Amino acid sequence: MMKSLTAWMLGAAALASGPAFAQDGAPKAPEPKLIVAISVDQLSTDLFNEYRDDFNGGLKRLAGGIAFPNGYQSHAATETCPGHSTILTGSRPARTGIIANSWFDPTQARTGKNGKADYGVYCSEDTSIEGSNSSDYTVSPKLLKVPTLGDRMRAANPASQVVAVSGKDRGAVMMGGHNTTLTMWWDGKSFRSYAGSEAAIPKGAALVNSRAKAAIDKPAAVKLPTMCASHSRGVSIGGDASVGTLQQRKPGDARAFRASGEFDSLTMDLALAAFGEKKLGRGAATDVLAISLSATDYIGHTFGTAGAETCTQMAALDATLGRMFAALDKSKVPYLVVLTADHGGHDLPERNNIQGLPAAERADIKLMPQGVGPALAKAFDLPEPAIMGDAPFGDMYLSTKIPAAKRSAVLDAALKHYRTHPQVEAVITKDEIAATPSPSGPPEDWSLIQRVRANFDPSRSGDFYVALKRYVTPIPNTSFGYVATHGSPWGYDRRVPILFWWKGVAPYEQPNGIETVDILPTLASLIGLDVPKDEIDGRCVDLMAGAASNCK
Incomplete structure (x- = not known):
């Protein structure tokens, strides 16, 4: 027995000193001249894993690089703006100040x-x-409290170019930052940029906008991919309405156009036009191309995440990313691509109910602050609604019009209303959140209050935070315009893939969780950019499958 054990130990030692682990044979860290950072809006880990075996384009290439399929948007407020604010800043929403898509300021009407x-x-x-x-605003990055990767690169070397393109203004703004070469987004009719930035817009944008208009004006004829046949099943969402099978888009329906793979394809065409015309990656400095693709999110909201619509979108997204890789390869530019998502998503409860999840339900309309606020105002004889909020969950704000003598009683009544409701998991006060240290360690192990603390800004957050129970969709009924959504502190909304790829990558997969805030310090390590650790929340991730490390 001892001889056998000794032989095994000697064999193991020989393997450890073999070529795969020797320094001379270790893979080298990439030295990209172009960093392509992609956010696929609402691409959850669940979606990525479900369709992974079906990918044969760009997503297949990315999945074959460095794959962290269980990445985390680690905070509780899993919405578009907070999520995008973490990807290229290295900071959680508590530091970026982007606590939600929108919030309230009760002091200023x-x-x-x-x-x-x-x-x-x-x-x-x-x-x-x-x-x-x-609802009627001028797009700006002013509310983002921290610099992005592009901001830091341009501060270190003004020759770096930073281009951000998105189907949503907040996607482009939060990934591009304060000092971009070009920021462009879809405004509902066309792709546009900041006022006064017309000279920076690539000439190819005019063709993209022309094609977008033509796409909206004509009926769409989307074919169901073979891989999606088993997903094509109608689900009633009330009355004669149903989702789950492909529905052809009517001419002139700009909103339906957003919820299509064609929208992502044109967003990518715009990004590639900027890549070509601005010669990204071909100058003396490293450049950034940030791309946020929004169609997956619009489709998830409109149709849910488990039907033929989303399946068809996964095939279209894979093809769009494949075209991007083909264009980058053809350019011969040394590039690195990182892809993640701003948040995950959850399917509509009507389909969950008939597909093995009977606990799924819609939020009680009595949880909507638009009803709670006036009711409290009436009970306490107040001049206006006592609380403000966007939805039946998240940050809730007390009105400043509440007299000091009544404020404590109104708050207690609001807390009791939410805490006693059977659909509410927890109600946490501002003081309780503020007293909680910023979280650390594996994001999958954080407590609920730690997740909320990660998106707490004392100057912007509410007087209390409402977390609904798992599987409660915070849309009381489908008349609100969407059938499914995200925003919860639960895993289906927090977990997102984080994928890295470059030419010559030595692939590996790590199933344990990292955070999207780890992307910035990891990229910074590859281009020699110094980022003080006390200015961010993320850590550098070692992408080298061997003894060498890109993290210093």
Whole structure:
């Protein structure tokens, strides 16, 4: 027995000193002249894993690189703007200040489109512009409190170019940052940029916008991919409406156009036009091309995540990313691609109910702050709704019009209303959140209050935070315009893939969790950019499958 054990130990030692682990044979860290950072809006780990074996284009290439299929948008407020703010800043929303897609400022009312007081603040607006409000705003990165990777690169070397393109203004703004060469987004009719930035817009943008208009004006004829046949099953969402089978887009329906693979394809065409015309990756400095693809999110909201619509989108996304890789390969530019998502998503409860998850349900409309606020105002004889909020979950704000003598009683009544509701997991006060240290360690092990703390900004967050129970969709009924959504602190909304690829990559897969805030310090290590550790929340991830490391 001892001889056998000794022989095994000697054999193991020989393997450890073999070529695969020898320094001379270790893979070298990439030295990209172009960093391509991609966010696929609402691409959850669940979606990525479900379709992984079907990918044969760009997603197949990415999955064959360095794969962290269980990455984390680690905070509780799993929405588009907070999620995008983490990807290229290295910072959680508590540090970026982007705590939600929109929040409230009870101290300052502006006039909304309906002529009523608007206390809302949109995450990508310039609040200093007179007449601006949360629904009619000028796009700006001013509310982002930290620099992006591109901002840091341009501060270190102004020759670096930073281009950000997205189907949503907040996607482009939060990934591009404060000092871009070009920022472009879809405004509902066409792709556009900041006022005064017309000279930076690539000539190819005009063709992309022309093609987008043509796509909206004509009916779409989308074919069901063979791989999606088993997903094509109608599910009733009330009345005569149903989802789950492909529905052809009617001419002139710009909203339906957003919820299509064609929208992502044109967003990518715009990004590639900027790549070509601005000669990204071909100058003396390293450049950044940030691309946020929005169609997966619009499709998930409109149809849910488990039907033929999303399956068809996964095939289209794979093909669009394949075209991108072909263009980058042809250019001969040394590039690195990192792909992740701003958040995950959860399917509509009606389909979950008939597919093995009877606990799934829609939120009680009595949880909506638009009803709770007026009811409390009436009970306490107040001049306006007592609380403000966007949805039946997340940050809730007390009105500043509540007299000091009544404020504590109103807060107690609001807390009791939410805490006693059977669909509510927890209600956490601002003081409780503030007293919680910033979380650390594996994000999959964080407590609920730690997840909420990761998106807590004392100057912007509410007086209390409402977390709904698992599988409760915070859309009371489908008349609200969407059938499914995200935003919860649960795994289906927090877990996202994080994938790295470059030419010559020595692939490996790590199933344990890393955070999207780890992307910036990892990329910075590859290009020799110094980022003080006390300015970010993320850590450098070793991408080298061997003894060598890109992390210093």
